Each structure stands twice: as structure tokens, then as C-alpha cells.
Amino acid sequence: MSTITVKVEFGGGLELLFGNKRVHSISLPSFVPADNTIAPSSPPNSETPLLAESDDPPLPANGPIPDPMKGLGEMKAKPLDVQYLMHYLRSRLLTERPELFMDGDTVRPGVLVLINDTDWELEGEGTYEISDGDEIVFISTLHGG
Amino acid sequence: MSTITVKVEFGGGLELLFGNKRVHSISLPSFVPADNTIAPSSPPNSETPLLAESDDPPLPANGPIPDPMKGLGEMKAKPLDVQYLMHYLRSRLLTERPELFMDGDTVRPGVLVLINDTDWELEGEGTYEISDGDEIVFISTLHGG
Amino acid sequence: MDPGPTEDRLLYTSDYLRYGRQMILDGFGLEGQIKLQRSSAVVVGAGGLGCPALQYLAAAGVGHIGIIDHDKVELSNLQRQVLHSEQMIGKPKAYSAAEAIRRINSGIQVTTLTEMLSPSNALSLLQPYDVILDCTDNAPTRYLLSDTAVRLGKPLVSGAAQKYEGQLCIYNLGQNGPCYRCIFPKPPAPQAVGTCEETGILGAVTGIIGNMQALEAVKLITGLHDGNATLLLFSAISSPPFRSIKLRARQPTCPACGQQGPKPHIIEGTDYVTFCGGARPNWLEQGLI
Amino acid sequence: MDPGPTEDRLLYTSDYLRYGRQMILDGFGLEGQIKLQRSSAVVVGAGGLGCPALQYLAAAGVGHIGIIDHDKVELSNLQRQVLHSEQMIGKPKAYSAAEAIRRINSGIQVTTLTEMLSPSNALSLLQPYDVILDCTDNAPTRYLLSDTAVRLGKPLVSGAAQKYEGQLCIYNLGQNGPCYRCIFPKPPAPQAVGTCEETGILGAVTGIIGNMQALEAVKLITGLHDGNATLLLFSAISSPPFRSIKLRARQPTCPACGQQGPKPHIIEGTDYVTFCGGARPNWLEQGLI
Ligand SMILES: [Zn+2]
Ligand SMILES: [Zn+2]
Numbered sequence: 089m090s091t092i093t094v095k096v097e098f099g100g101g102l103e104l105l106f107g108n109k110r111v112h113s114i115s116l117p118s119f120v121p122a123d124n125t126i127a128p129s130s131p132p133n134s135e136t137p138l139l140a141e142s143d144d145p146p147l148p149a150n151g152p153i154p155d156p157m158k159g160l161g162e163m164k165a166k167p168l169d170v171q172y173l174m175h176y177l178r179s180r181l182l183t184e185r186p187e188l189f190m191d192g193d194t195v196r197p198g199v200l201v202l203i204n205d206t207d208w209e210l211e212g213e214g215t216y217e218i219s220d221g222d223e224i225v226f227i228s229t230l231h232g233g
Numbered sequence: 234m235s236t237i238t239v240k241v242e243f244g245g246g247l248e249l250l251f252g253n254k255r256v257h258s259i260s261l262p263s264f265v266p267a268d269n270t271i272a273p274s275s276p277p278n279s280e281t282p283l284l285a286e287s288d289d290p291p292l293p294a295n296g297p298i299p300d301p302m303k304g305l306g307e308m309k310a311k312p313l314d315v316q317y318l319m320h321y322l323r324s325r326l327l328t329e330r331p332e333l334f335m336d337g338d339t340v341r342p343g344v345l346v347l348i349n350d351t352d353w354e355l356e357g358e359g360t361y362e363i364s365d366g367d368e369i370v371f372i373s374t375l376h377g378g
Numbered sequence: 379m380d381p382g383p384t385e386d387r388l389l390y391t392s393d394y395l396r397y398g399r400q401m402i403l404d405g406f407g408l409e410g411q412i413k414l415q416r417s418s419a420v421v422v423g424a425g426g427l428g429c430p431a432l433q434y435l436a437a438a439g440v441g442h443i444g445i446i447d448h449d450k451v452e453l454s455n456l457q458r459q460v461l462h463s464e465q466m467i468g469k470p471k472a473y474s475a476a477e478a479i480r481r482i483n484s485g486i487q488v489t490t491l492t493e494m495l496s497p498s499n500a501l502s503l504l505q506p507y508d509v510i511l512d513c514t515d516n517a518p519t520r521y522l523l524s525d526t527a528v529r530l531g532k533p534l535v536s537g538a539a540q541k542y543e544g545q546l547c548i549y550n551l552g553q554n555g556p557c558y559r560c561i562f563p564k565p566p567a568p569q570a571v572g573t574c575e576e577t578g579i580l581g582a583v584t585g586i587i588g589n590m591q592a593l594e595a596v597k598l599i600t601g602l603h604d605g606n607a608t609l610l611l612f613s614a615i616s617s618p619p620f621r622s623i624k625l626r627a628r629q630p631t632c633p634a635c636g637q638q639g640p641k642p643h644i645i646e647g648t649d650y651v652t653f654c655g656g657a658r659p660n661w662l663e664q665g666l667i
Numbered sequence: 668m669d670p671g672p673t674e675d676r677l678l679y680t681s682d683y684l685r686y687g688r689q690m691i692l693d694g695f696g697l698e699g700q701i702k703l704q705r706s707s708a709v710v711v712g713a714g715g716l717g718c719p720a721l722q723y724l725a726a727a728g729v730g731h732i733g734i735i736d737h738d739k740v741e742l743s744n745l746q747r748q749v750l751h752s753e754q755m756i757g758k759p760k761a762y763s764a765a766e767a768i769r770r771i772n773s774g775i776q777v778t779t780l781t782e783m784l785s786p787s788n789a790l791s792l793l794q795p796y797d798v799i800l801d802c803t804d805n806a807p808t809r810y811l812l813s814d815t816a817v818r819l820g821k822p823l824v825s826g827a828a829q830k831y832e833g834q835l836c837i838y839n840l841g842q843n844g845p846c847y848r849c850i851f852p853k854p855p856a857p858q859a860v861g862t863c864e865e866t867g868i869l870g871a872v873t874g875i876i877g878n879m880q881a882l883e884a885v886k887l888i889t890g891l892h893d894g895n896a897t898l899l900l901f902s903a904i905s906s907p908p909f910r911s912i913k914l915r916a917r918q919p920t921c922p923a924c925g926q927q928g929p930k931p932h933i934i935e936g937t938d939y940v941t942f943c944g945g946a947r948p949n950w951l952e953q954g955l956i
Contacts, residue, residue: 099613100543101577108693110616188570198566200609202623207561207609209626225621227611228570229562230538230545232579233427233515244902245832246866253404255905333859343855345898347912352850352898354915370910372900373859374851375827375834377868378716378804395742402867403830405904430719430878433749434871453684456771460722463770481752482745541692578691582723582882589719589878593871593903602904610908614882615694615891618911619899 090118092168092220096177100228102199107183114181116218120172122164124193126179170201171214173224189226198229235263237313237365241322245373247344252328259326261363265317267309269338271324315346316359318369334371343374389415393485397439410600411439417599420444420504422495422523423513424475426584427537427591429461431511434592436479440599442487443479444507447471448494458581495519497645500526509595512536513588517565518650524549524558525645528635534558535594537587541577544587544612547625548594548603550635555607560629568655583614678704682774686728699889700728706888709733709793711784711812712802713764715873716826716880718750720800723881725768729888731776732768733796736760737783747870784808786934789815798884801825802877806854807939813838813847814934817924823847824883826876830866833876833901836914837883837892839924844896849918854943872903 096112103110166172171193178190188196194214195201201208202225203216218224241257248255311317316338323335333341339359340346346353347370348361363369389411394401401411419440421428424447435443449471451462459471466474472490480488491503500522504510510532512523520536527534527550534549536558550557590610597603609623630637634644678700683690690700708729710717713736724732738760740751748760755763761779769777780792793799793815801812801823809825816823816839823838825847839846879899886892898912919926923933 099611100545101540110613187567196566196570197564198562198570200561205621206624207626210624229566230540230543231515231517231520232538232540232577233423233425233513233584244900245834246829255902332856341855341859342853343851343859345850350910351913352915355913374855375829375832376804376806376809377827377829377866378712378714378802378873392742397746398743399746399868400870403869406867406869430874434747434874437746437749437870439746453681454687457686457688457726457728458723460726460771464773465770481754482749484753578695579688580692580695580882580885581689581726582878582885585719585723585878586875586882589871589874593869593875596869596871597903604904604906606906608906614886615893617893617895617897618909620907620909620911622907622909 091115092118092218094173094218094221095223096173097223097225098227099225100199100230102189102226102228105184105186105189106177106181112181114173114176116168116173116176118168119165120168122166124172124175125163126176167217169214169218170203170208170216170224173218174214177226195226200227200229201225202227236260237263237363239318239363240366240368241318242368242370243372244370245344245375247334247371247373250329250331250334251322251326257326259318259321261313261318261321263313264310265313267311269317269320270308271320312362314359314363315348315353315361315369318363319359322371340371345372345374346370347372390485393439396483396485400438405602406600410602413600414439414596415441417509418442418444418507419509419511419595419599420446420507421511421513422446422504422519423515424459424461424471425449425455425513425515426458426539426579426581427588428471428511428513429459429475430585430588431513431537431592431595432461432475432479433482434589435595436483436486436488438592438596439483440486440595442489442507444489444491444503445472445475446491446493446495446503447475448492458579458584460581460585495522497522497648497650500645501529504532505530508532509598510534511591511595513591517654520558521565521653522645522648522650525634525640525648528557529640529645533598535591535598537591539579539584539587542580542583542614544583544614546587546590546594546610546612548598548607551607552605554627556626556628557632557635559634560626560632563629563632565654580614583612586612679774682728685772685774689727694891695889699891702889703728703885704730706798707731707733707796708798708800708884708888709735709796710800710802711735711793711808712804713748713750713760714738714744714802714804715747715828715868715870716877717760717800717802718748718764719874719877720802720826720881720884721750721764721768722771723878724884725772725775725777727881727885728772729775729884731778731796733778733780733792734761734764735780735782735784735792736764737781747868747873749870749874784811786811786937786939789934790818793821794819797821798887799823800880800884802880806943809847810854810937810942811934811939814923814929814937817846818929818934822887824880824887826880828868828873828876831869831872831903833872833903835876835879835883835899835901837887837896840892840896841894843916845915845917846921846924848923849915849921852918852921857944869903872901875901 093115096114098106178186203211204223238260241259243251323331348356349368397411400406421432424445451466451469451471451474461475461478470492472492476488476490504526510527533551536547538545607625609625611621628635633641686700689695708724710721713734740755740758740760740763750764750767759781761781765777765779799816799821822840825836827834896914898914900910917924922930
């Protein structure tokens with residue numbers, strides 16, 4: 089099971105929800121549960137690779153190539169996408185007021201998602217499949233002047 | 234013989250020496266003469282790949298792998314570097330006042346070279362070996378206010 | 379004494395001297411200066427963003443400048459609102475700003491409006507201008523300005539700043555540029571939105587964004603703009619400080635600018651404060667409801 | 668009437684009101700405001716870059732601001748030098764700029780100098796200030812300022828603008844930041860150098876760079892700067908408009924800041940105009956030789 093590392097940046101005040109840290113480097117497995125279930129981990133809010141550590145049974149020394157979703161039950165898998173990333177950020181990195189980050193399955197109104205400096209609407213929004221080295225920015229629109 | 238494509242940008246007034254065009258895409262062979270000889274081409278100032286078109290004799294259908302420098306005489310070859318690029322730009326793209334671009338074997342005083350948004354001094358200056366997709370900027374320092 | 383307009387019947391001899399430094403630029407020229415002189419721009423909000431924007435619009439020679447602001451100058455403004463002065467505390471910002479830019483350039487026409495922009499007056503107040511600059515400080519007015527710019531078919535040069543950060547975008551640009559609602563169809567909840575008063579603002583951040591707004595307006599008027607709608611993000615304490623974002627095109631489903639045309643009465647029929655989640659204490663204070 | 672300094676013995680009650688918007692920022696606070704109040708900055712050149720820089724330094728509350736300029740206000744300046752006004756044409760720029768920023772903030776000390784900066788006075792004129800802003804318009808003065816900043820051990824916030832482009836860099840930053848000579852050891856030939864007069868300048872470009880200079884100075888003073896020397900390139904008509912460049916470290920071989928220390932008498936012994944290739948007609952006019 090391979091790992092994808094993505095640079096995540098928060099701006100426009102959203103960084104306050106994530107420990108007042110703007111830039112995060114996140115490692116996630118390349119295949120994840122299709123229903124965006126986030127496996128529990130300890131310690132919470134860690135930025136170490138997820139790799140389904142706590143749930144994976146030991147692999148047999150010989151045998152078929154293990155299912156990347158093994159240990160995640162009967163769920164369907166999907167390639168790592170922005171929607172999963174959002175759920176992961178909310179479950180693992182967010183430190184306060186989750187309603188200011190997400191609203192249902194997407195970002196709350198007033199937040200723009202940028203994928204490699206492009207509006208996510210041009211990249212398929214939540215369905216965008218993340219590649220290693222991608223840079224995803226979550227930015228809140230500003231109103232002040 | 235493979236080809237390397239490099240994005241070249243001019244700024245700070247240097248673009249005036251290159252047809253008032255700021256951004257150029259240049260294709261060059263991955264191995265070039267060590268003495269920076271620029272093979273003649275027609276038409277001059279073209280931005281098409283150099284590939285030693287006019288000088289290369291036809292290759293034998295069977296035989297040893299051709300020397301990438303074949304047709305360039307007894308000269309030594311080197312990987313494409315920034316110094317060769319500068320000579321190439323001066324010979325092929327520059328349209329006026331070459332003394333405002335180069336001074337001997339390097340850029341004239343007051344010009345800064347940037348390799349992928351880094352001062353070329355940190356990258357080996359002229360000896361930096363160019364990779365496909367690199368972005369090289371030649372910028373003149375400004376004095377106005 | 380200036381002998382009056384020269385044979386081009388547009389510029390005075392003194393104008394060649396005043397604007398010469400920009401008229402000799404490639405792609406600008408006499409033509410660009412005449413375009414500026416014949417053009418008009420309205421700056422909504424004479425605060426942190428509006429002040430620098432107004433300075434550079436006036437200095438560049440935009441022929442007619444409108445200033446809309448119903449606030450009065452306060453001491454807490456002077457940390458960033460550089461057209462106002464201690465002597466002007468208590469005076470309407472629109473007058474203070476107008477006086478300041480007339481000192482820079484007496485050759486331009488300046489119109490001041492101290493009315494509060496509202497759904498009932500926005501169309502008529504903004505209609506006379508070629509370019510609209512959003513230098514306001516609250517979400518309801520930003521939606522109102524966007525809807526109005528769409529209805530009037532004018533570009534909206536929008537700036538925003540808060541804390542150490544700034545954002546700049548031209549909405550409703552050309553045939554395909556998105557409007558504010560295309561990007562943000564639903565307004566954020568009021569508790570998600572901070573104001574400069576609550577969250578703070580570094581003065582130079584508003585200066586840089588407001589200055590960029592004037593620059594974009596000058597580029598639009600003179601034809602120097604490339605026509606692409608991009609979002610510029612600025613963070614004064616990040617490295618690199620600037621980031622340019624490629625934005626979506628106009629959204630066919632947008633209620634303001636989509637293919638079906640604007641919803642009937644979208645402006646007159648919208649209570650923008652309610653749309654943005656209802657009154658906030660500071661909006662009350664500012665008289666926005 | 669203001670009752671006077673509060674128990675911190677530094678700020679007046681009115682200062683909390685005036686600077687409150689920046690004092691509530693993370694990483695700024697009362698401490699940042701006191702640092703600003705106790706600090707001093709000198710702006711060399713009250714022109715296109717100096718005007719916006721001075722505005723935001725004054726508005727932010729830098730306690731002592733020096734303005735050095737030996738020029739007089741001309742009509743051709745008003746297209747971009749936004750502190751000057753038509754009424755000030757013919758007056759020294761340093762006085763005009765000082766009067767303008769005193770209107771914004773009467774609580775700061777402003778010192779004006781109409782002497783021409785030269786190798787014989789640069790050290791003594793610049794010594795009293797914590798930060799030096801290079802807002803000048805010619806190569807010889809840029810080298811002189813760099814050598815002086817190195818000798819005095821002060822950061823030099825350098826801006827430059829021409830046509831549609833601008834550049835910003837802090838030289839001599841901290842222990843390892845390069846000086847201007849580290850980057851450009853040899854000056855360009857005079858014919859390779861244009862001036863705003865000859866090549867033109869768009870006003871908002873100087874505004875953006877000058878504004879950034881004030882911002883960098885405020886960051887240096889308050890400790891918000893990350894300490895890395897980067898070069899910011901700006902082009903008003905390129906996309907993206909900003910580019911941040913990682914610069915070389917201080918050069919051991921640099922005659923000004925290298926390991927052997929500055930060459931003896933590098934400042935007093937250099938004829939900077941000759942060093943930069945001799946007189947140009949416009950330097951003659953400007954009295955630089
Ligand atoms: Zn729309
Ligand atoms: Zn040095």
C-alpha cells in the first residue's frame with residue numbers, strides 16, 4: 089500500500105481552526121474508504137502517516153498481494169481524493185469549531201479550495217484524485233477593508 | 234540524442250533585446266559543444282529545436298549508437314548548461330545590442346540569472362546542468378523609483 | 379498659464395508634462411492617457427482599501443472618480459486610511475478623501491456620495507461609472523456590489539484585507555469571468571466572518587491590495603489587462619507572500635450571472651443582510667440594516 | 668484631552684484607539700506597538716517609492732522618521748508621488764512629504780534633510796536610524812546606501828521600479844544576508860541603465876513596491892520578519908505578477924561585507940558616480956556629481 093504526501097495550507101483565518109498553523113504536510117494511503125470513514129488513531133491530531141496502522145492485521149509472509157483496504161472491513165475503496173482529505177483534516181487535525189470548516193460533505197460557504205493554485209471547481213472538486221506532492225489550500229474569503 | 238525544453242524569461246528591460254518578448258520556450262539538445270560553439274541555423278532567431286539539424290550527416294541504419302556530438306567535429310561535449318544557453322540566446326534570439334546581455338562569457342554587470350526561482354549563484358552559475366522543464370530568468374536590476 | 383488643449387483636443391500641454399512618465403510606456407501612450415481621461419471609476423468605501431486606490435486613480439488621471447462612503451473619519455482609521463488626517467476626524471470619509479485627491483490632481487472630476495449603498499439605490503448610483511472598485515468591509519455589501527456589477531455589465535475590482543492577509547479579484551470580467559456569487563454561491567454564516575475591528579488589520583496590507591485595485595482598474599481602462607480572471611492571495615507573513623489562482627469561469631447555474639440571466643428582482647428583492655445570516659452587532663452600528 | 672501615558676509608560680490612551688487594529692494582531696500586540704514607537708526609520712528619496720513607504724510607516728506609528736531628499740516637487744512627479752500636491756510644486760520634497768505625514772500622525776517625530784546624500788555625509792546622516800529604506804532612483808546612490816548600511820550594520824530595505832516592473836529586497840539582513848554588492852559586484856554600464864524619466868513608470872507600480880518597503884520595515888522592527896533575504900519581482904502586466912527568489916548568502920569575497928571586513932575607506936574613497944561608469948546627463952542635472 090503506497091503513501092501519498094500532500095501539502096495542505098490554510099488561510100484567511102481557517103488556520104485558527106488548525107492550531108494556528110498555516111502549512112501542514114500530510115501523508116495518507118493511496119487507497120481509502122469510499123465512504124470517507126476515518127480510522128481512529130492515537131495520538132489524535134498527529135501528522136504522521138496514517139497507513140491504517142492500528143487496524144491492519146499482520147500480513148502473511150507469503151500469499152496474495154494484500155488488499156489495500158484490508159482491515160477496513162467490507163467497505164469499498166477509492167483512490168485518495170480531496171473529499172477524503174477534508175474528512176481526514178476534520179477528524180484528525182482540526183482543533184476547534186468544526187462547523188467553521190465543513191458543512192455536510194463539503195467545505196462551509198465562504199471557503200475556497202485550491203488545488204495546485206487552481207480553483208477546485210476546475211479540477212472536479214471533492215472527486216479530484218490527489219497525487220504525491222500536490223498542494224491543497226483551504227482559504228476563507230475575507231470581507232474586511 | 235534527446236532534447237531538453239527550457240522556459241526562458243527576460244525582465245527588467247532585457248526583453249527589449251529579445252524582440253520585446255518576455256517569455257520564450259527553447260528546445261536544445263541534451264549534449265552540446267563544451268566550448269559553447271553555436272551551430273549556424275536557418276532561419277536565424279528561430280525558436281525551433283536546434284538538434285544540430287544542418288550539420289549532422291545522415292546516420293548509418295545499423296552501427297554503433299551515434300555520438301551525440303557527431304557532426305560537431307573534434308570538440309568535446311558537455312551536458313546542456315546555462316552557459317551554453319546564454320551563448321545560444323545571444324547567437325540565435327538576441328535582436329540588438331548584444332553588449333547589454335553578455336560581457337565575455339557571462340551576463341553583463343547588473344543582470345541576475347534565476348534558475349527555478351533561485352539565484353544562480355546557489356546553483357553553480359553557468360555550470361548548472363539544465364533539466365527538461367527548467368525555468369531560467371534573466372533580469373536586469375532596476376534603479377528607478 | 380496653460381494654453382489649452384492641443385490639436386488632439388483632449389490633453390492640455392500641462393497634461394503631457396504631468397502624465398509623461400506613463401505616456402511613454404509601451405502599450406500606454408497618448409491613447410492610454412486619453413482613455414483614462416474619458417473614463418470613470420467609482421470607489422465604494424474610502425477606508426483602508428479605498429484610500430490607496432483613490433490616490434493612484436487620481437494621480438493616473440482617471441477623468442471622473444466617484445467616492446461612496448457613509449462613514450465618518452475616526453482616530454482608529456488613521457493607522458491605515460492614509461487619505462484621512464487628524465483634522466478630518468468626525469468629517470465624512472467621502473469628503474475627506476475627495477479633498478485629498480483633489481490636492482493631487484485638480485484636473486479630474488470627483489463626485490462624493492455619503493448615502494449608504496442599498497438595493498434600492500445601487501443601480502442608479504453605480505450606473506454612471508465604467509469600473510467599480512469594491513473597497514468595502516462587509517459581506518452583504520460585497521454581494522450587493524457583485525449583483526449590481528452583473529446587472530450593469532461592468533467589471534468589479536474587488537479587494538479585501540484582514541489581519542495579515544489580502545485578496546484581490548476582478549469579478550464579472552468580460553464575457554466569461556465569474557461573479558462573486560459564482561465563487562461563493564452561499565454567504566458564510568455571520569459567526570464565520572470577522573471584521574477589521576474584531577480581527578485586526580495591518581495597515582500596509584490594505585495599502586498593497588488597494589494599490590493593486592487601482593492598478594487593475596488602470597489596466598482595464600487602458601486595455602493592458604489580459605482578460606483572465608485570477609485571484610491574487612497575499613499574506614504579509616508567509617513566504618512567498620503572493621499566490622495567483624486560476625479561477626472557474628462564469629457558472630451557468632449562477633442566479634446572478636448564469637445563462638438564464640439574472641433572477642428577476644435579485645437586487646431589489648434581496649435583503650442582503652438577512653441573506654448573509656442576519657444582523658451582526660457591528661453592522662447595526664454601521665447602519666447597514 | 669488625553670490623560671497621558673498609561674501605566675506601561677509608553678502609549679497614551681489615544682494610542683490604544685489609534686493603533687488598536689494592529690495591536691490586536693497575533694504576534695504584534697502592545698509589544699509590537701512599543702517597538703514601533705521606540706524605533707526609527709529613514710527614507711532616502713521622497714519620490715514614487717518614498718511617498719507610499721512614508722505614509723504607512725507614519726500611520727503604523729514608527730516613532731521617528733527621517734526623510735532625505737534634495738529634489739523639489741515638479742508637476743511630472745504627481746502622477747505617482749502621492750504625498751505631494753499641486754500647491755507644493757517647487758517646494759523641497761522632504762518638506763512636502765513631512766507635512767503630509769504629520770497630518771496623518773502628529774504623534775511621531777519627523778526629521779527632514781534636504782542635503783544630497785554623499786560619501787562624506789552618508790554615515791553620519793543615516794547613523795541615527797534603525798532601518799534604512801532605499802527609495803532612490805539611481806545606481807550610484809544605491810551602491811552608496813548599501814556600503815553605508817553594511818558599515819553601520821543596519822538592514823537596507825531596497826525598492827526599485829521602472830516601467831511596469833518593480834523589485835524589492837532587504838540587503839544586509841542579519842548575519843548572513845547579502846549586500847547589494849554581493850549580488851551586483853560590478854555596476855552596470857550607464858547606457859544599460861534607464862531612469863523613470865527616460866523609460867517611464869506606471870504610478871501604481873511604485874505604490875506597490877513602496878508599500879511593500881514599509882511593510883518589510885514594520886516586520887523587521889516588530890520581529891515579524893522571518894529573517895530570510897528574498898528578492899521579490901513584480902511585473903504589473905505579467906501573469907503571475909509576483910515572483911519570490913531565493914538569494915545567495917553574504918559573499919566572503921565581497922569588498923563591502925565580506926569576511927575580511929569592509930575595505931578601508933570604501934565609502935569615503937569611492938566616487939560612486941565614476942564607479943558606476945561616469946556621469947550621465949540626468950545625473951548632472953540632479954546634482955549627483
Ligand atoms: Zn455569477
Ligand atoms: Zn556584500
